[in-house]
Amino acid sequence: MPSLMTLGMPLHGLIATACALLIACGGADSAVPLPVQEEAPTAQKPASSPQREKAATSLADYPLMDTLATAPVATDAARAAALAIGRGVNFGNMFDAPNEGAWDLRAEDRFIALVGNSNPAIQSVRLPVRWSNHASADTQATIDPVFMERVVGVVDKLLARGVVVVLNMHHYRQLDGDTLDYGEAAVPDSADHALVRMRFLAMWAQIAQRFAKHDARLLLEPYNEPHGLLNRQGDGSQPWNDLVSRAVRVIRQTNPMRVLVIGPTHWNSAYDLAQLALPHDPNLVLTVHSYEPFTFTHQGAEWVSPKLPTGVTCCNAAQTQTITQLLDTAQTQAKAKGYPVFVGEFGAYSQAPLASRVNYLSIMRQQMAQRGMPWTYWELAAGFGVYDPVQNQFRPEITQTLYGTASP
Ligand code: BGC
16 A cells, blocks of 8 residues: 555645657657756766765764755756656556555566657656665665666666656655555664664665666656655754755765755645755755645545545636645745756546546646646556556546647
């Protein structure tokens, strides 16, 4: 089962490169070909940080980046990378399950063949990965090499199809303080959560090193939907700001220029962008998720408690306003910070009435296009899916509405 959310808690909505050389890409609906840039000539080198020669024993062994004081600082490479995301899709419920296949889907070649190259309407893939369930229980969090190479193989096949790939860390349940999923075991943590946070950073050191030589069309996203223990705490502390700063520093040791994707707390809520302190780094792209109106998009979803009633239609004026308000906030905040922003997840669950899903997706696409926001739809072939994995075909109404063609 995917993530468990509880009504009453701040939900998604409640408080809520470069292209392949030959692929036309663009912010939402435009089609502007952009060159691949391996290194941005104008990008400033990150502060050097000493390579760790011995195993980290405390969080202090993972230093902070400087905090951004002035905006704008995004490089042309970061802007081009965001634009090249264009219209994409999440390969959800594959590697983000406790184990590949546990949620009925695998990152099969038949799915990889649906994007890029011969299907240029889908320009990017966000690849969610639950690394934490494939790493040793100690603070070194050594990632299972077989799993690592499995992910590398899929990333390589996707890149070979000319798409932009956003590779993330997804569902590290202990990091947010969530209940673990079936098939997971807790690691012993300390009261200040330092051990779990060190594991997060240790995994990033390994992932970053393994992908350091990959094409610039691979973007890395430190964490999906930080929430719970990572939200601003009662004492005013901002654990996510602290942790993402350390993570960027770790990644920069091996990937000085790669474009990184960073989202705010409360499940990547646009309304938390204001309190997101960005590390001082010019090669960043911001991301938000939009599941407004939540009672529509998540009706009947088994992982929402209490389960939301079905039969909710979309979108009247009030519902549409929840959509535009969120996107406006994302746009305004990103502009103020001086970074591009893309919508990494949005979608409506299959239990919603089809005509309303189509209407909702049409509004989303139009509103994101109007703001020049690239996006990756949640998701390919599971409960929100644009693709029917049993019939082996795209769902025509949804696909047409999102990508402008019934079979990309
Ligand atoms: C979660 C999925 C969930 C989706 C919609 C994603 O961020 O990772 O498990 O299905 O949001 O709720």
